[in-house]
Amino acid sequence: xxxxxxxxxxxxxxxxxxxxxxxxxxxxxxxxxxxxxxxxxxxxxxxxxxxxxxxxxxxxxxxxxxxxxxxxxxxxxxxxxxxxxxxxxxxxxxxxxxxxxxxxxxxxxxxxxxxxxxxxxxxxxxxxxxxxxxxxxxxxxxxxxxxxxxxxxxxxxxxxxxxxxxxxxxxxxxxxxxxxxxxxxxxxxxxxxxxxxxxxxxxxxxxxxxxxxxxxxxxxxxxxxxxxxxxxxxxxxxxxxxxxxxxxxxxxxxxxxxxxxxxxxxxxxxxxxxxxxxxxxxxxxxxxxxxxxxxxxxxxxxxxxxxxxxxxxxxxxxxxxxxxxx
Amino acid sequence: xxxxxxxxxxxxxxxxxxxxxxxxxxxxxxxxxxxxxxxxxxxxxxxxxxxxxxxxxxxxxxxxxxxxxxxxxxxxxxxxxxxxxxxxxxxxxxxxxxxxxxxxxxxxxxxxxxxxxxxxxxxxxxxxxxxxxxxxxxxxxxxxxxxxxxxxxxxxxxxxxxxxxxxxxxxxxxxxxxxxxxxxxxxxxxxxxxxxxxxxxxxxxxxxxxxxxxxxxxxxxxxxxxxxxxxxxxxxxxxxxxxxxxxxxxxxxxxxxxxxxxxxxxxxxxxxxxxxxxxxxxxxxxxxxxxxxxxxxxxxxxxxxxxxxxxxxxxxxxxx
Numbered sequence: 001x002x003x004x005x006x007x008x009x010x011x012x013x014x015x016x017x018x019x020x021x022x023x024x025x026x027x028x029x030x031x032x033x034x035x036x037x038x039x040x041x042x043x044x045x046x047x048x049x050x051x052x053x054x055x056x057x058x059x060x061x062x063x064x065x066x067x068x069x070x071x072x073x074x075x076x077x078x079x080x081x082x083x084x085x086x087x088x089x090x091x092x093x094x095x096x097x098x099x100x101x102x103x104x105x106x107x108x109x110x111x112x113x114x115x116x117x118x119x120x121x122x123x124x125x126x127x128x129x130x131x132x133x134x135x136x137x138x139x140x141x142x143x144x145x146x147x148x149x150x151x152x153x154x155x156x157x158x159x160x161x162x163x164x165x166x167x168x169x170x171x172x173x174x175x176x177x178x179x180x181x182x183x184x185x186x187x188x189x190x191x192x193x194x195x196x197x198x199x200x201x202x203x204x205x206x207x208x209x210x211x212x213x214x215x216x217x218x219x220x221x222x223x224x225x226x227x228x229x230x231x232x233x234x235x236x237x238x239x240x241x242x243x244x245x246x247x248x249x250x251x252x253x254x255x256x257x258x259x260x261x262x263x264x265x266x267x268x269x270x271x272x273x274x275x276x277x278x279x280x281x282x283x284x285x286x287x288x289x290x291x292x293x294x295x296x297x298x299x300x301x302x303x304x305x306x307x308x309x310x311x312x313x314x315x316x317x318x319x320x321x322x323x324x325x326x
Numbered sequence: 327x328x329x330x331x332x333x334x335x336x337x338x339x340x341x342x343x344x345x346x347x348x349x350x351x352x353x354x355x356x357x358x359x360x361x362x363x364x365x366x367x368x369x370x371x372x373x374x375x376x377x378x379x380x381x382x383x384x385x386x387x388x389x390x391x392x393x394x395x396x397x398x399x400x401x402x403x404x405x406x407x408x409x410x411x412x413x414x415x416x417x418x419x420x421x422x423x424x425x426x427x428x429x430x431x432x433x434x435x436x437x438x439x440x441x442x443x444x445x446x447x448x449x450x451x452x453x454x455x456x457x458x459x460x461x462x463x464x465x466x467x468x469x470x471x472x473x474x475x476x477x478x479x480x481x482x483x484x485x486x487x488x489x490x491x492x493x494x495x496x497x498x499x500x501x502x503x504x505x506x507x508x509x510x511x512x513x514x515x516x517x518x519x520x521x522x523x524x525x526x527x528x529x530x531x532x533x534x535x536x537x538x539x540x541x542x543x544x545x546x547x548x549x550x551x552x553x554x555x556x557x558x559x560x561x562x563x564x565x566x567x568x569x570x571x572x573x574x575x576x577x578x579x580x581x582x583x584x585x586x587x588x589x590x591x592x593x594x595x596x597x598x599x600x601x602x603x604x605x606x607x608x609x610x611x612x613x614x615x616x617x618x619x620x621x622x623x624x625x626x627x628x629x630x631x632x633x634x635x636x637x638x639x640x641x642x643x644x645x646x
Binding site: 015116129200203 | 357358359360375376377378379380399400401413418419421422439441442443444458460505506524525547548566567568569590591609610611612629632633
């Protein structure tokens with residue numbers, strides 16, 4: 001069975017590569033990107049597979065055990081578009097194309113000047129030969145890094161101007177995970193690439209790490225009452241936990257002034273850094289927009305992209321961002 | 327009792343006899359960051375071990391005392407026992423090695439950094455760094471002249487051959503070739519460089535002393551890498567596409583003499599000592615393909631890890 005599924009996957013990958021990607025690369029004189037193109041197809045196929053799993057599990061949960069009853073799902077459409085752009089590799093390719101040359105140049109410059117960035121394996125040499133331990137440690141580090149990236153995107157006003165797009169959805173569903181301003185995605189890419197350069201995230205773990213994060217993020221955004229119980233909520237981020245992060249009205253208390261429950265995978269980061277909130281009930285999601293443009297942009301892809309840039313510019317210019325987390 | 331002893335001794339003798347002893351082929355799985363161990367008698371993978379971050383190529387030491395795995399992201403070389411695949415040692419701080427090679431006089435160890443546009447020259451005796459040479463863009467494969475004066479490197483993205491003078495440790499010259507050059511091989515008479523033009527469908531033959539292209543030998547799309555048959559006259563060329571093939575070139579009259587269908591993106595190759603089997607890693611199929619050279623067709627497909635990039639066994643044909 002395993003061999004059959006592997007063959008099916010590899011044959012699909014090979015077919016797409018042979019019929020679509022490779023001819024295009026050769027025609028464009030980009031044969032040097034052949035390997036990358038092949039691995040890119042794997043990345044996309046795994047993304048589609050992950051989305052299929054998420055849809056199969058989470059859509060019935062949203063239908064039969066919803067946190068909120070909606071009269072329609074029209075507002076979800078824009079999130080579906082974000083997800084497809086992401087999972088079909090379009091956004092990742094653009095982010096990669098923009099970032100790779102700069103990071104390669106930096107890495108190349110460092111090496112040429114005899115600076116080989118230290119990696120985790122230099123301190124823990126056994127990791128090279130223990131892939132499971134290595135995967136878990138990198139997952140933990142990545143999750144820690146994502147906690148802080150996420151928290152800062154709520155704290156720094158110009159960054160919140162972009163990240164607010166993600167929070168403007170009032171019908172939050174498992175599709176909402178990918179609803180991000182494109183510049184926010186680019187910043188996320190810089191953050192991840194910087195970390196990779198710093199600690200050397202193994203490329204072989206990359207797809208596994210990303211899929212784990214994506215699957216949990218799909219789950220945590222799902223419109224469902226599913227909870228993990230009193231103790232389970234401390235173990236992994238779930239829909240109830242993350243719903244409080246998206247609450248339209250934040251919990252009382254100074255420590256929640258920029259939000260709560262920033263963790264992506266493991267709630268203990270919130271517990272450790274004082275941002276954990278396990279409230280009762282299932283709050284409404286969204287943000288309080290204060291301009292008609294912002295309200296119109298809720299369901300409009302290009303409107304959101306434009307609004308994010310305008311709000312960011314205002315924040316950088318020291319003016320009021322226009323929408324806030326509270 | 328005597329019968330049992332005789333039976334035991336006979337068993338030990340049979341197990342250790344060269345004629346029947348299984349041999350291990352070591353296969354490098356780049357994306358899985360592991361090495362697969364394949365029984366060359368049963369054509370089955372019998373084990374797999376993690377190795378390092380993004381290993382890209384492997385090569386046998388010139389004296390076959392070890393198989394070296396070049397680990398691009400973890401900046402190290404991992405030495406494996408060529409018979410069993412067990413780890414012998416690691417050498418750290420070899421920056422981003424992608425392709426590696428020894429000069430014929432065994433004085434130089436050269437590491438190409440494809441990602442970071444650089445060629446590093448190490449003293450082969452102790453792997454100490456002697457020189458770093460900028461090599462834009464994407465230095466890929468390498469070949470040496472017989473006198474070990476030059477190393478020739480394909481620059482995949484600038485469509486050139488870079489010649490580095492090993493004595494002065496300076497770039498000697500650059501020479502333009504076809505699109506996306508990959509593998510490069512010196513003919514046994516030390517006269518021509520053969521260059522696999524991956525962005526097209528041919529091998530470019532270069533008189534390197536005159537710096538002149540003398541011929542383009544059409545093989546198939548994705549002409550990629552070379553492996554000499556061991557007879558001092560023929561060389562295999564892998565044509566790395568999904569449909570895939572391997573061509574056999576006659577290096578004396580510079581023509582294709584045979585071709586084999588090898589699907590899955592054949593890349594690096596290894597040939598058995600008796601010249602009867604050619605093994606090739608199929609990058610796009612997670613397999614090692616075995617070509618029966620007597621029947622001139624694919625005889626076995628062996629499942630291994632993701633993106634297999636190099637195969638080695640100790641009973642290989644001579645490297646010429």
